[in-house]
Amino acid sequence: MQPDYQAVLQEIEQEIQPYFGMGRVADYIPALARVPGRQFGMAVRTVDGDEFTIGDADSPFSIQSVSKLFSLMLALDIMGDDLWLRVGREPSGTAFNSLVQLEHEAGIPRNPFINAGAIVVTDVVTSRSAGAQRRIADFIRMLTGNQDNRVDEEVALSEKEHGYRNAALANLMKSFGNIESDIPTLLDVYFRQCAITISCRDLARAATPLAQGGYSPINGQQILDRRDAKRLNALMLTCGLYDAVGNFAYRVGLPAKSGVGGGIIAVLPGQFAVSVWSPELDANGNSLVGTKALELFTTKTGLSIF
Numbered sequence: 174m175q176p177d178y179q180a181v182l183q184e185i186e187q188e189i190q191p192y193f194g195m196g197r198v199a200d201y202i203p204a205l206a207r208v209p210g211r212q213f214g215m216a217v218r219t220v221d222g223d224e225f226t227i228g229d230a231d232s233p234f235s236i237q238s239v240s241k242l243f244s245l246m247l248a249l250d251i252m253g254d255d256l257w258l259r260v261g262r263e264p265s266g267t268a269f270n271s272l273v274q275l276e277h278e279a280g281i282p283r284n285p286f287i288n289a290g291a292i293v294v295t296d297v298v299t300s301r302s303a304g305a306q307r308r309i310a311d312f313i314r315m316l317t318g319n320q321d322n323r324v325d326e327e328v329a330l331s332e333k334e335h336g337y338r339n340a341a342l343a344n345l346m347k348s349f350g351n352i353e354s355d356i357p358t359l360l361d362v363y364f365r366q367c368a369i370t371i372s373c374r375d376l377a378r379a380a381t382p383l384a385q386g387g388y389s390p391i392n393g394q395q396i397l398d399r400r401d402a403k404r405l406n407a408l409m410l411t412c413g414l415y416d417a418v419g420n421f422a423y424r425v426g427l428p429a430k431s432g433v434g435g436g437i438i439a440v441l442p443g444q445f446a447v448s449v450w451s452p453e454l455d456a457n458g459n460s461l462v463g464t465k466a467l468e469l470f471t472t473k474t475g476l477s478i479f
């Protein structure tokens with residue numbers, strides 16, 4: 174029997190209140206540092222098409238690294254398994270923007286969800302499509318069914334002006350021959366992909382194919398084959414939360430992908446996609462209140478992959 178999701182969300186909204194103020198809004202991108210921290214939204218979409226929301230679930234926020242999930246779908250579609258010659262599939266155990274392993278590992282990033290890996294993924298889309306940024310944004314709009322998901326130009330510019338680490342990652346990988354595009358063009362596409370705005374409701378809809386064997390009921394299309402949906406869920410479980418991935422699996426028990434805008438999308442294959450947004454981050458760059466909310470969600474419903 175399906176849990177009373179709405180009642181669960183209401184309990185969660187109460188129980189997360191003491192956790193506000195414990196984390197910090199991302200400050201290394203100045204445009205994100207201005208986002209008020211005390212916001213919270215959550216949305217559940219079941220495979221039966223029911224949707225349940227609470228709080229600011231329809232407020233747009235900066236998608237940031239959650240976009241890496243969608244650019245990866247595109248890159249896999251473009252390159253198939255050859256993508257894995259250029260990026261690994263192992264957790265990194267390092268921060269999302271770390272440079273440390275890249276030099277030892279010949280410019281091959283550990284996985285597609287740390288920044289280095291995501292930059293390679295975006296390079297695949299950039300070097301193989303005319304209008305890559307538009308292709309990524311259109312793909313996200315297609316998955317959400319919402320044409321209002323736009324690029325926040327202020328956030329994109331802010332990332333560009335302060336993107337020293339991402340530029341360092343891209344240049345280091347280029348020196349190893351693992352980047353094809355010209356660096357400024359590539360970084361522009363990457364920053365604009367991260368600056369797309371999205372709501373919790375849209376994120377839950379966009380991730381639904383991962384709960385439904387690759388099928389999107391939003392537009393009635395098979396977005397991924399079943400095998401790739403399984404593989405992406407495995408990558409999210411092992412790499413989606415950077416060096417907090419073990420703790421997140423322990424507490425929440427769902428494949429998930431986070432972003433420094435405070436969004437997290439999580440999936441229980443065969444059951445639901447659940448998204449949460451709250452801008453204050455923990456030390457690993459994951460939403461502190463959002464992680465707590467997801468922990469409460471799987472605990473209260475008894476539904477996780479474990």
Ligand SMILES: NC(=O)CC[C@H](N)C(=O)O
Pocket residue numbers: 237238239269270288332339364367431432433434458
């Ligand atoms: N973890 C994140 O969300 C990081 C994304 C951010 N745009 C960056 O590249 O630094």
